[in-house]
Amino acid sequence: MKYIHQIITTLNRYIVLTETIREEQAHRVFTGDEFNRIATRVLKNNATGDIFKAKADLLQAKVIREAPRVEGSFQLDRRVSRFLNEMAEQESIGLSGNIRIEVEQLSSLIAQLSDAIAGNDKLNSDQYLEQMDLRLSNLQSQSSVNEKAILRAAEKSKSYPPSFTVKQRYKEANDLWEQYIIPMLEMIEPQGIFSRTLTELENKLRGYRRDGQLMLVTQRETMEQVIFRILDLRAEMSSSIHRSQIKLAPLREAYRKATRLSRSISDALTYLVNTRFKYADNFPIPNVSKRYSPALTDGNTGIDAYIAGLAKYSPEKTYLPDVKEGERGAPTLYPEVLNQLKESVPIDDTLQWLLDNYPDISTAYMLQIFLRLTSMEPQLASVLKERKRYETLTHIIDMPRRELSGN
Amino acid sequence: MDDIEHPQEREADDFGGSLFSSNMESMLPNAKDIYQKLRNGVHITSLGEGGALLYRELQKMEASYQQLFTLLGYELVHDSSGFFYFNSTEERSAALLSATKKAALVIYTLFSYLEDQNLDPAYTLREQPIAWASFVTAQIYHRDLYRDAEMPDASALRKSINWLKDKGFCIEEGDNIRFLSPVERFLRSVESWSAFDVKPDDREVEE
Numbered sequence: 001m002k003y004i005h006q007i008i009t010t011l012n013r014y015i016v017l018t019e020t021i022r023e024e025q026a027h028r029v030f031t032g033d034e035f036n037r038i039a040t041r042v043l044k045n046n047a048t049g050d051i052f053k054a055k056a057d058l059l060q061a062k063v064i065r066e067a068p069r070v071e072g073s074f075q076l077d078r079r080v081s082r083f084l085n086e087m088a089e090q091e092s093i094g095l096s097g098n099i100r101i102e103v104e105q106l107s108s109l110i111a112q113l114s115d116a117i118a119g120n121d122k123l124n125s126d127q128y129l130e131q132m133d134l135r136l137s138n139l140q141s142q143s144s145v146n147e148k149a150i151l152r153a154a155e156k157s158k159s160y161p162p163s164f165t166v167k168q169r170y171k172e173a174n175d176l177w178e179q180y181i182i183p184m185l186e187m188i189e190p191q192g193i194f195s196r197t198l199t200e201l202e203n204k205l206r207g208y209r210r211d212g213q214l215m216l217v218t219q220r221e222t223m224e225q226v227i228f229r230i231l232d233l234r235a236e237m238s239s240s241i242h243r244s245q246i247k248l249a250p251l252r253e254a255y256r257k258a259t260r261l262s263r264s265i266s267d268a269l270t271y272l273v274n275t276r277f278k279y280a281d282n283f284p285i286p287n288v289s290k291r292y293s294p295a296l297t298d299g300n301t302g303i304d305a306y307i308a309g310l311a312k313y314s315p316e317k318t319y320l321p322d323v324k325e326g327e328r329g330a331p332t333l334y335p336e337v338l339n340q341l342k343e344s345v346p347i348d349d350t351l352q353w354l355l356d357n358y359p360d361i362s363t364a365y366m367l368q369i370f371l372r373l374t375s376m377e378p379q380l381a382s383v384l385k386e387r388k389r390y391e392t393l394t395h396i397i398d399m400p401r402r403e404l405s406g407n
Numbered sequence: 408m409d410d411i412e413h414p415q416e417r418e419a420d421d422f423g424g425s426l427f428s429s430n431m432e433s434m435l436p437n438a439k440d441i442y443q444k445l446r447n448g449v450h451i452t453s454l455g456e457g458g459a460l461l462y463r464e465l466q467k468m469e470a471s472y473q474q475l476f477t478l479l480g481y482e483l484v485h486d487s488s489g490f491f492y493f494n495s496t497e498e499r500s501a502a503l504l505s506a507t508k509k510a511a512l513v514i515y516t517l518f519s520y521l522e523d524q525n526l527d528p529a530y531t532l533r534e535q536p537i538a539w540a541s542f543v544t545a546q547i548y549h550r551d552l553y554r555d556a557e558m559p560d561a562s563a564l565r566k567s568i569n570w571l572k573d574k575g576f577c578i579e580e581g582d583n584i585r586f587l588s589p590v591e592r593f594l595r596s597v598e599s600w601s602a603f604d605v606k607p608d609d610r611e612v613e614e
Contacts, residue, residue: 169527257598258529262522264597265515269552272512277556284600285507286592288448288574289495 010061011080014054017042018063021076022084029067029075096183099142100193106135107197110204117208122219129222132201136229143233143240150176150244157251170255177252181245188238195234202230332361337369338377346405350374350382351390351397363392374402381405435471437464442476445483445493448503450575450589452490458575465491488588490575509567510576512556513542514586514593520545532590536583542568 011018020042021030032055039051058064063080067073109132116124153172160169187194205223264284272280340357347353351370358366374382385401441461444451453462465472469485476483482494499507514532520541521528531537546553546564558564568584571577576593577586 258527261529261594261598262518264600265518268515268597268600269519269549272552272555277508277512277552280508282600283508283511284597285504285511286596287495287499288503288507289446289493289499 007061007063007080010057010063014058014063017054018058018076018080019084021064022081029070029073032072032074035064035074096180096187099139099184100187102135102139102142103187103194103197106132106201107193109135110197110201114204126219126222129219129226133222133226133229136226136233140229140233140236143237146180147240147244150180150247154247154251170251170258173248173251174255176244177248181241181248184237184241185245188241194237198230198234202227332358332365332369334369334372338373341373341404342379342406345380346403348385348401348403349388350402350404351399352401355390355392359393363395363397366392367397373404379406435464435468435475437461438472438475441465441472442479445476445481445491448493448495448574450490450492450587450592452575452587452589454587455575455578462491486588486591488591490587490589492575492589492592506567506570509556509558510571511593511597512552512558513545513564513567513571514590515597516549516552517542517545520548523548529594532586532594533588536580536585539582539584542584 017039020038021035024038035055036051039054043050043054055064059066059074062077064074065077067075109128113125113128113132116128153176157170157173186192189195205227209220209223268284272283277283337354337358341347341353344353350373351366354366354370361369373380381404383403383405385403387398388401390397390399437460441451441464444461449455451458451461451465453459455462465485473483476493483491484494485491517537518528518532521531521537542564543561546558546561550559553559553564558567568577568579572579574589575587576589577584579585
């Protein structure tokens with residue numbers, strides 16, 4: 001325990017230095033000079049004593065060891081470097097490939113679990129369920145780690161100084177998009193391997209629960225847990241991907257736009273080289289206007305006069321014909337027609353009578369009245385006569401004449 | 408009397424509202440200045456020389472100006488990048504075309520020069536003051552193109568920059584030149600241009 005305590009304290013004190021050594025000299029033997037250079041850069045106060053002390057402390061705790069054979073050379077302790085590597089991985093993005101492998105192993109576990117259950121092998125089925133649980137929680141943590149890594153990359157792209165080219169600035173975002181977002185989107189779509197496997201697993205487990213095939217209480221508990229994990233994971237994965245997508249999309253757009261712009265400009269310059277300046281009629285330029293026709297402002301008072309004219313302007317009035325109170329074209333109502341008609345029955349030509357008495361109403365309405373009079377009034381009887389031509393306001397109608405008589 | 412006057416007032420309101428009211432002078436005090444500038448192809452931004460006042464007025468009374476200039480036969484464009492200009496459909500004179508083309512040459516060669524210097528060209532062009540020396544070096548870099556465009560020396564380059572300055576595309580700050588938002592028009596035109604690579608052929612057939 002004492003050694004563990006010592007190494008962790010030392011690591012804690014010199015973590016920046018150790019981290020830098022790991023990044024720059026990973027798995028390599030480095031000389032005392034190289035160590036000094038890194039230490040001078042990392043440890044802000046440049047006192048030589050500090051550097052020696054750091055070296056002594058690190059050696060004492062066996063964070064760095066003397067390299068074999070070459071005197072005065074060191075290397076990072078293998079266990080420490082492995083530990084740092086593993087910890088650093090938590091910060092970097094897992095590839096979509098890793099997730100795919102997890103999912104594939106999950107799907108092979110499904111097959112193994114069904115075999116075990118079919119063979120009534122309690123020990124193995126227990127084990128497989130636990131492995132599933134582990135893999136699912138792995139997937140969960142990977143997705144959140146990846147999302148964080150993407151957020152960091154997005155922030156980083158924004159904080160580069162302007163001396164960086166667009167390509168450097170947005171390269172990481174663009175790579176993440178192509179290597180992570182796109183394959184992940186494929187996986188989580190309904191037909192993708194991710195969704196398919198999870199659905200299959202969920203259905204299987206629900207089936208076992210229904211059939212009571214998992215007898216042990218612990219097994220049932222684990223299974224419940226796995227089902228909940230599946231539900232969580234499914235929701236979480238797709239929303240995490242979408243959040244990352246939203247973060248990366250503008251950066252990627254900026255990247256593409258910048259590359260598009262520089263490509264177009266080099267195209268335009270090439271076009272200019274090939275066609276000569278004089279004849280390059282299609283050289284892309286904006287339309288900058290300049291009017292040569294005399295301006296209203298050429299005279300001193302021009303625009304004022306013009307605007308003064310406008311100020312007095314009012315649109316021409318349109319007059320609608322006046323309508324006096326009594327003359328308003330009241331709609332012809334059927335009861336009125338009926339009453340008037342009743343006074344003059346019998347009539348030998350109904351439609352002609354309507355045309356004579358109500359010349360203004362539209363043909364359709366007139367025919368409607370005609371129909372009601374001839375066929376729907378119980379007090380009137382109509383008789384069909386020979387065909388005749390009628391002329392309404394808009395139509396010529398060819399139809400049999402009808403006689404009307406009161407009953 | 409009231410009954411007669413009332414509808415007239417309403418008509419005036421419907422037609423143009425404030426623009427045609429009698430106190431036009433006080434409402435659009437810089438109308439003449441704005442009109443003359445825009446008419447000469449100047450882009451009015453809030454950063455251009457003396458532009459702050461005009462830009463603010465244009466922005467505040469945009470609807471009125473839109474109507475006024477429409478009546479005068481111009482199309483006032485308020486670009487989303489924050490500048491005003493007249494969109495003209497008129498035939499451009501050869502001199503104007505050539506000046507615009509030369510300005511475009513300056514901007515595009517500068518862009519490609521900045522890119523070669525490992526700088527972010529679009530960002531630099533849009534946001535940063537650019538040293539006069541960069542323009543000169545870009546000219547030397549692309550000296551064949553410049554010679555072809557009859558801009559062999561620094562004074563011809565100067566002329567082009569002055570033209571850009573006159574039209575409100577850039578301002579000068581000491582030894583530096585800072586491009587303003589209207590430079591987007593150049594970038595946009597070249598960006599959309601490459602999408603129509605076939606265009607040159609089409610035009611030749613037509614003419």
